[in-house]
Amino acid sequence: MSTRPDYVRPLDIKHGRIDMGHGAGGRAAAQLIDELFARAFHNRFLGQGNDGACLPAPPPGHRLVLATDGHVVSPLFFPGGDVGCLSVHGTVNDVAMCGAVPLYLTASFILEEGFPLADLQRIVASMAAAAREAGVPIVTGDTKVVEQGKGDGVFICTTGLGAVPPGVEVSGANARPGDVLLLSGSIGEHGVAVLSQRESLGFETSITSDTAALHTLVAAMLHSAPGGVRVLRDPTRGGLATTLNEIARQSAVGLHLQEAAIPVLPQVDAACELLGLDPLYVANEGKLVAVVAPEAADAVLAAMQAHPLGRQACRIGMVTDDPQHFVQMDTRFGGRRVVDWLSGEQLPRIC
Amino acid sequence: MSTRPDYVRPLDIKHGRIDMGHGAGGRAAAQLIDELFARAFHNRFLGQGNDGACLPAPPPGHRLVLATDGHVVSPLFFPGGDVGCLSVHGTVNDVAMCGAVPLYLTASFILEEGFPLADLQRIVASMAAAAREAGVPIVTGDTKVVEQGKGDGVFICTTGLGAVPPGVEVSGANARPGDVLLLSGSIGEHGVAVLSQRESLGFETSITSDTAALHTLVAAMLHSAPGGVRVLRDPTRGGLATTLNEIARQSAVGLHLQEAAIPVLPQVDAACELLGLDPLYVANEGKLVAVVAPEAADAVLAAMQAHPLGRQACRIGMVTDDPQHFVQMDTRFGGRRVVDWLSGEQLPRIC
Amino acid sequence: MCLAIPARVIALTGPDEAVVDLGGIRKTVSIALVPDAAIGEYVIVHVGHAIGRIDAAEAARTLALFGELAAQAALADTSTMETTTWAR
């Protein structure tokens, strides 16, 4: 981030568009940073104006966590959110899923030539609000501009830095047979909200994305049963099914689900039937799945249900011993099946 | 990064291309990560396989530095480097310019559908080599795939975490009148090397990009004169001229350069004349400019010249008192002029 | 093959066009293939087209039959499962 050079006319946010000059590192780039990004994200670290942000370290005994994600959602605005708040929540959550308290975020923007400044400002405002609400400042950033046809409006890569308090040990490798699987709420809303806005699929729904920062929920869970939370993960791309397969593989265990226990909003179910999708594979952005020690399950579940983002939390299954690391599910019809990894893309189907 | 699921056939690196499935978060994405990224970047942090990397904190007394940059160079391969090593050097350098020792990197890839896996592997290998050479591991990452025509091959956003040792105070705001301006070597090679590969400008040259990680040079400089280095900055986008204007503005000083002291390779000069560019505005990726206390200048310069990346280091000017924060330059013809910020893009000109 | 779902017609919006409701989501579909579909009626929707209608009386009969079958076969002991208000 740089300091204000001597340009005079303010950005024409209303009618202006990103042009190649905004990415060239000169006066136009500095103006965009100052008037749009720095103004919205304002905090003392960002204000340092150097090549990076210099930050106080966490207290001794803490370990650090770094997590990064690129955000490329299409459309950029969807019911319940936009790429801006998503880019904050997505990374705050990844930091939190490591058992860490998120402290700082960085943001790298790749803007497409021709993108309306008004839309960019909306996205940046949403991002700033999400960061403020989460209490995690955006301390440094970058802006690049690519030619029209070489980008897609806005891509935002965020990186989060967090600190793991002493005593917390959370990892996808820690699940043990007998552990309990908890889910913080209903699945599939984010993916369905985004799909509902795609021109060729377009349907009307009141479903909104569940995008949210989960770190305070995680803090409540960790606090409720010290040492009892073994795995935390947010079932984003690939949905719950893919996340559970990751855990099974990483911990070298099997998982056994109860389909009837997995909450799905009727509208989400209906949209999935319409498009030939399976809600188990649809993305979430404000949900987490936890593997907890059996003796801690009740306490953790109670803590989740006491948190606004975990009110609908429930047990959905348990960890089993399975050399093939399958995720199996008792269907709500009473049968049993394997819940596999997502193959390829999950495409709307006709049959 | 995720663990290896049960796919069977290895990636067809030779003929394969990125398709939408590689970004969908399922089995194809996991395979790409395992066989291409994780294999190349291999380190114990990346191997954790969680949503983020859990890392030891630096010793007490250190401050942290976070720096981030998106890398969108076109063409992706250029004489002397490619987007892969660039994305390591660019961020390692930004961390170093804050006076920090770079410790860890994160990498977020945005891949365009249709991108050849062979090219991706080359880029990843180059990135891995650069990280290894710099001694800064890539500890976590992300991969997204966008449709053809919504990206440009590969974009790489990297974020670096570093630690500032106690006693080091480097910032663009610290320049004082009377301080000395040092430059680590000749300017303009990176920008000219990239331009030489653009179809419509194409010319043959033996100029190669100067892309390099500068943190060991910085360490040597800081060590040579404790407290004597006030400002460090790498003159990347916008070139030396823009970087110096940033420093002048941020420190509220003027700068006074000697054009004759600024090293430019004859080939770079020739290419700039051909294209109507000014080398002062052309990007560098392995150079730094330093503002040092007058009494420290000799020691720091000697330390730079003793380092392989600073052999051609020289004094190029001094800091002055100027309420307008102009960068002025005595031309090699003996006149004097203002060296302004870059305006818009630096476009090749005919007149 | 042939993913199709029952949906209720809630508005006739043009020649050959209707809006249907399906568990709370609304979609405009073609009724070129069931031109006399009426508001309130259930149609079967496939690739954006209503391809047939549901006979209300027969649907009721099937539902009753399913009740029997479920009882007969004791298909699943769902009483032991935790469910939530929106379990699908």
Add this chain to the structure above:
Amino acid sequence: MCLAIPARVIALTGPDEAVVDLGGIRKTVSIALVPDAAIGEYVIVHVGHAIGRIDAAEAARTLALFGELAAQAALADTSTMETTTWAR
């Protein structure tokens, strides 16, 4: 206006086409406008075209004249400046 630079012809590569060298960089240019340019000769290149040639004898004369002028005007006291081997 009209950025143009002198460059040395180093190869004739086709009808109306030559490769020129300019301070170590090589570029293919059109010689449609100076069709009889010869290898070794200096041409003036503008927007990818050689638009004229440099007269070697005249160039030498000008150089000598510049020497005089520089001496006369003491244009810049460069001796006090630090320079490097590749100072431009």
Add this chain to the structure above:
Amino acid sequence: MQPGRRYNFMEFCGGHTHAISRYGIAELLPPAVRMIHGPGCPVCVLPIGRIDLAIQLALQHGAIVCTYGDTMRVPASHGLSLTKAKARGGDIRMVYAATDALRIARENPDREVVFFAIGFETTTPPTAVALRDAERAGLTNFSVLCCHVLTPAAITHILASADASEGSAAPLDGFVGPAHVSIVIGSAPYEPFARAWRQPVVIAGFEPLDVMQAILMLVRQVNDGRAEVENEFTRAVSRDGNRTAQALVDDVFMPRDSFEWRGLGEVPHSALQIRPGFAAFDAERKFPLTYTPVADNKACECGPILRGVKQPTDCKIFGTVCTPENPVGACMVSSEGACAAHYAYGRFRDIPIRVEAAAGAAA
């Protein structure tokens, strides 16, 4: 159920295959009942050569090829698929409805737009609507690569080959008849072969309970020695079907003499082509395309599986070389393909759920 008797039923329709797998219905059936997955997934039966045509249209003729999501990953020649052809620069767009392809044609007047039309009788009428609308609108840049196939012809073919050579087709005791196909064609078309081959047919809905009920009805017919067409799906299927749809399909399409099915080979009168009156919208006439039949991968058992002679686990490369990620045969492509359904939903069968003794807590 009669003690000692075995019941081999074929669910023709991929939708039923999917329901059986997704809800774990096979597990709930008595051991004597065996379900055989039939060729009722339109993606699975599409031969490589037809997908090659669609890829040709995109890569060689520069057309915008619109298609349902299901066909995107089907393996074609040269290691390609529509997904991979798209990654190689083909302008291939997934649509949800044929009318989306029409819209794309209107929006791109200077490009050729081809709708790659697949599916059984359920999906054919919407394509007919699109063709009728394209003609009414006078579109000149829209055409259809027609791959619509016919259910009764395929069932007849399966029964004929079962009859012709013991062992080369499964000994069948009855059919679960398609749900949505039957909404359009009605139950009457099944009557001739139920009679001719003495095969019970029960048309069933797609809910798991529909399928269970239909199987029960089939068991009863077998036990009673009946071979009738029964209709479990009375709430949507009549004897005559949807006359409007049938008439429109008849206006636009006519039967082909013969059509290649993956796994079944050439089947006479088993598919539709566009009538000469709509020739301007027929991609096969509009573009210089030549159809080249392509032999399936030698290891692939899709053919016998589609004919009901083998099961996915009989294939040597099932789950090892051939997986949903790298499908070799078409049965692995659509999640309703017999192999994909078994891979995704059925593999648990050899693996009992074990929880360590220490872990007694509830799940």
Add this chain to the structure above:
Amino acid sequence: MQPGRRYNFMEFCGGHTHAISRYGIAELLPPAVRMIHGPGCPVCVLPIGRIDLAIQLALQHGAIVCTYGDTMRVPASHGLSLTKAKARGGDIRMVYAATDALRIARENPDREVVFFAIGFETTTPPTAVALRDAERAGLTNFSVLCCHVLTPAAITHILASADASEGSAAPLDGFVGPAHVSIVIGSAPYEPFARAWRQPVVIAGFEPLDVMQAILMLVRQVNDGRAEVENEFTRAVSRDGNRTAQALVDDVFMPRDSFEWRGLGEVPHSALQIRPGFAAFDAERKFPLTYTPVADNKACECGPILRGVKQPTDCKIFGTVCTPENPVGACMVSSEGACAAHYAYGRFRDIPIRVEAAAGAAA
């Protein structure tokens, strides 16, 4: 130099303006010599209406518009510029040579490609080569929007207005003649007006020493009372110029009756148009374009500055509202424009270099 005498010289050419600014030459001249920046930057003299035409071609006619980098940022009507029109979806491509535009036309046979050609006599012959080659190759999708202008006509116009009304133009004592223009046209074309208006002209190269030498030669002519055309740039400029280039230009182009110059208004016979024989390649005939003259911003003093009557600092909005980042007038666009050159290189003049007393170290 004669004591007490003032010497007002106009460097016609933007290249000389640039050299004077970049090397700080003005500082090195004796105070009695004042350099006036002339209208010799082809971007600066391009009227808004011509850029509007190029934008129309891209945005309304969907053409690929190819242009030299210099024109990208020139302000046009409605707050646009080619850079901003590109951001609004216009397919506008920067090229280094006219032949690149030809290549783009060959690569995009189904698109119209227009080369937006600007420049003086130096840049015209390459455009002529491109037009000749396009005709030889029989390209049907390539055309040129010709904005080539003529140096002698502009100089004559300036002298005529200086003559016509005292004060409306600067009292000139001589011209630094263009370097590269003269390579093409030779030194002879300057002779008539040197004679007619009794103005010394010295053709100069672009090296700073060339310019210094030319100024010295002008001072000598003034002191001697001579008004001749002298050639400092003998190493490249002859009396006749480049006959090959002149002949080719003559084949392809012919003079316009009149052409609008920004700052100078309509100047008779001051520009070229494409000959009827090449009409198929003339964008002004090929596309339905109408030229609408657009008044410059009222505050802008580009006109008087281009005529040599005012200096950049005489403009009220110089450096405040009008900056290189937000150019109001054309003189701020190209770094060779008089205002941009003064903004970028000249602003230090009011600010002496101060170093705090404590800091005695070397720089």
